[in-house]
Amino acid sequence: MSAQPTPAITAVGAPPPPTLLGGVAFGDQLRVKRWRLHNGLTLLGCLDTAAPVVSYHTWFRVGSRHEQVGKTGLAHLFEHLMFRETLHLPEGEFDRKLEEIGAENNAATWLDFTQYTISAPAARLPLVIELEAERMQHLVLREPQVQGEKSVVANERRFRVEDDVEGALSELLWATAFTRHSYRWPTIGWMQDIEGFTTEDCEAFYRTYYAPNNATLVVVGDFDEAQLLSLVTDCYGHLPAAALPLEDVYPEPPQGELRRLEVTKPTLTEKLLLGYHCPALGDVDHLPLSLLGEVLFGGRASRVVQRLVLQAELATDARIFVGTFKDPGLTEIFLSAREGHTAEELLAMLDEELERVQREPVTLEELERARARAELALLTSLETTDGKASTIGFYETVLGRPAAAFERLEALAQLGPSDLLRVARRWLPRDRRTLLLVRCSTEDGPGSTEAVEEPA
């Protein structure tokens, strides 16, 4: 291979091998082992020989929370640039080499982290490690690539936000509910910020955050442990640790009032979005609040779906997302009205259900169903090596505990109706929430039930 990445070893002598720091059970059959390199790079390995494949994830502890006003979206734009040119790989070669070995390759940026994922046939692990190490230290940032990728990201924003009703609403909800914390801007960034980024902005971001002591490697699959440790040492061991900047994040002041907005969108049905400030993922209230979300919105047997979607037939869709973030985030509730019904009707009936869980305990049967659903969701997410690596990397990056998914599953068994009653009263305050009501801008909005027949 003419453009094979070669680690630029500058230190005298070979870097020391990673230090084993311990291990933890990951379910009944697997174990996650933790090593650290002398430069602070964390390596988590989980041997899983169910298939001859391996997933190699690189998690950086930088997300949109680390951005500044006027520079929103930089973490996400930078994630795009990581797929372009490096010192030893011309434009397009990184992806071409991965395609040649049949690898699956992607990345994601969110509020608290940036995640790069590669899954490959097990025998190809050495090349995967070399490629990931190459772009972590030798990325080339030039004006044409930065300009081109800004245009791609602007188009991604049009796709996910401008022309997507739900995407636009979610962005507006967070920007209204948060006034101080950096969670108030979207990970993809405001359009004017995306358009304003310079190559220098991207270079500064790379130098600041893409350091070994700000990253965790998660490796799951059929690998040889000695070979893995040797390769990781060779490819990353010479990288210097960086002085990471102080995290300049302000806590969000308590929301002391109801915030209400109405917007008009080109949609045929009204929508309702609610935001309640919620505890951080590591907070003792997070798990019971998530379980309460299951009781209310989890599946067709849940209370809100039963009442608003199936019985009253007011809504076509009813969903909840209890934010899973490092700092306190938002619980989002989304409802879409059926034709002829209004957002106010949805809100009135929803409020009855929310008041009910604040007034009286949920039943033990409901709790059991919610627990069973949570267990099924975890198990199905762990079928592939990529699913396991994502779960391990997420909980390691946000909580520092790679097997926390199973800890949470065990903790579910200890929760009772009183826990759900407590979090319902604390975290679903009617007078301190954010409401977004969506009106239809088309003539065929609520009230129109006539369908246009397609001509033969």
Next chain:
Amino acid sequence: MSQVEQVAPRVFVESSSALPLVSFSVSVPLGAAEDPDGQLGLTRLLAILLRRTAGGRTAQQLDVAVDGLGASLAVDVTQSTLSLSGSVIARNLPGVVELLADAIARPGFDEDELERAKRETLAELVESRDDDRTLAQRWFRRRLFQGHPAGRSVSGTPATLAAIDRPALLAQHARLITREQLHFAFAGALTPAQAAEIAASVSGLAPSGEARSSLPQEPPPQPGRRLVVVDKPERTQTQILIGCLGTHPHDADHLPLLVGNTVFGGTFTARMTRAIRSDRGWSYGAYSSLPSDRYRQSFSMWTFPRAEDAAPCVALELELLERWVAEGISQQELELAQRFLVESHAFSVDTASKRVGLELEQQLHQLPPRYYQSYTERIEAVTLSEVNAAIARRITPEDLLVTVVGTNDRLGPELRRAVARLAEAEVIPYTRD
């Protein structure tokens, strides 16, 4: 790595102790193509009612039971298949088997539930107009497969749904859900003997009878270049699908065309992504695809540039397509595509449920014997001349459908100019059913 076993006719299983989880599916190789003309949506409603009235229970009782077992149970209807499938925490498998048996053999087909499902379907049809990509796919299929069952709506329309009643459901159930048509697939924490026993107990309850599929293999050709603009207000962006009829898995040139498609738009470094995303930054994604089914499927190119770039993007796509057809691909491109397809097949078979799923698809789509088992060897055997001949034979730049979801006032005239030799143009309001 364990292997898929066939433990009885149309019963496939792969045991795996990796997780305390069992995935399952019961399917028939008959789908929405079996809907009578005036009752489009009938087969989908049949599937929904199987799930919601199993054993004469109410939908709520069933939802409570499924969730309480730590299970999922979903229905899926395509033009060629109907399936009930899901997963369950292994210790609760017996409970799900009982529900499955009741769904297949003892549905109550409650009248109220039927009416509720019809109202729900109507609401979903309205809701789906919020999604521009769905709109593009819907109208692309309808126009490309005009005159063929694949061009009809699986969900139905207000008029056809209104024409569906309980006797129609009962008749469709008797025709489609028969012992001879049932196909079972299981993966996970169960033994082959358990799987065989479950399949026997469920199919033993189903009536006997053989239904013949009414899905013709060949959709009628649609000559000329046609433009369909799905007109939706306030669009800053467009959704563009361009394509023609593709291949059938039984065609000798299906795999050669698949390799050619990989070079053209099947990966992140393919020609389409390079030209549209990497070189011009016009769209977040630009891909082409060549799906397969029991009938001749489509070849399509998909991208979504901003409104200002839509017309030049369509012109560029047509230019790329014409060059691909005229010049074919190079030996170097062929080799890279072959390596990609062969090596990445590992991720189509990396779990027991995926391996069983491929076996089931092989049966339901009536693919040639050992289709997936021999897939990588056949990909490796494809030659450059076979690929280029397949592209030239199957891709028809002069008989092409261009579907664009966007704001017509802003885009219509430019789009017409962008499609050289345009034979026909149509503007469809996005609110049309």
